[in-house]
Amino acid sequence: MIPVADEHTRRVYERARMGGRxxxxxxRPAVLVVDFSRGxxxxxxxxxxxxxxxxxxxxxxxxxxxGRGLPVIFTTIAFEENLVDGALWVKKVxxxxxxxxxxxxxxxxxRLGRRPEETxxxxxxxxxxxxxxxxxxxxxxxxxxxxxxxxxxxxxVRATAVDLLQYGYPTLVPRECVGDRAxxxxxxxxxxxxxxYADVVSVEEALYYLARTGEAxxxx
Numbered sequence: 507m508i509p510v511a512d513e514h515t516r517r518v519y520e521r522a523r524m525g526g527r528x529x530x531x532x533x534r535p536a537v538l539v540v541d542f543s544r545g546x547x548x549x550x551x552x553x554x555x556x557x558x559x560x561x562x563x564x565x566x567x568x569x570x571x572x573g574r575g576l577p578v579i580f581t582t583i584a585f586e587e588n589l590v591d592g593a594l595w596v597k598k599v600x601x602x603x604x605x606x607x608x609x610x611x612x613x614x615x616x617r618l619g620r621r622p623e624e625t626x627x628x629x630x631x632x633x634x635x636x637x638x639x640x641x642x643x644x645x646x647x648x649x650x651x652x653x654x655x656x657x658x659x660x661x662x663v664r665a666t667a668v669d670l671l672q673y674g675y676p677t678l679v680p681r682e683c684v685g686d687r688a689x690x691x692x693x694x695x696x697x698x699x700x701x702x703y704a705d706v707v708s709v710e711e712a713l714y715y716l717a718r719t720g721e722a723x724x725x726x
Contacts, residue, residue, distance in 0.1 A: 533650060543615065670704065
């Protein structure tokens with residue numbers, strides 16, 4: 507289902523033949539959780555918002571993936587103390603400068619239950635691919651599709667969805683598992699992601715897909 511938009515916008519996109527489904531036929535999906543670090547999920551932080559519902563929904567997906575033996579990958583934004591590696595992004599968004607390597611703000615939200623064997627990619631840009639080895643990791647794990655969760659919808663989730671398409675990975679974006687600071691830009695970007703880059707679905711649909719893949723194994 508395409509996220510909410512006015513009828514004129516729907517007609518414009520439909521006329522352009524946008525918004526179709528890529529569909530999923532992969533056998534080894536990964537769950538990629540983008541920047542659900544404390545800096546974004548703690549409403550007391552300058553960059554943060556209350557994303558408790560999104561974190562909880564993502565935890566359900568993660569546990570389902572873990573139970574099927576599927577790869578789980580996290581990303582976090584973190585810069586050196588001198589912020590030189592932040593380049594223009596930190597200049598444009600100064601609050602990003604608080605995401606310093608080693609600080610609690612760059613830690614993955616503990617409610618997601620990250621396991622020691624689950625990779626955390628440290629990134630310096632919006633896309634999880636920019637300047638990282640994510641592409642090599644996905645290839646080495648034999649990943650052929652991705653379930654994308656995290657924050658923020660208008661920034662790093664969107665940028666990662668664009669690159670996943672460009673690298674050839676069919677992608678599901680469960681709408682309950684991505685979050686942002688304000689509803690209007692969040693909804694607008696979900697609409698556009700569905701139109702051009704990935705399949706925006708319910709968390710139930712994503713769970714159904716995960717249940718059909720991998721091999722069931724008991725959780726420890």
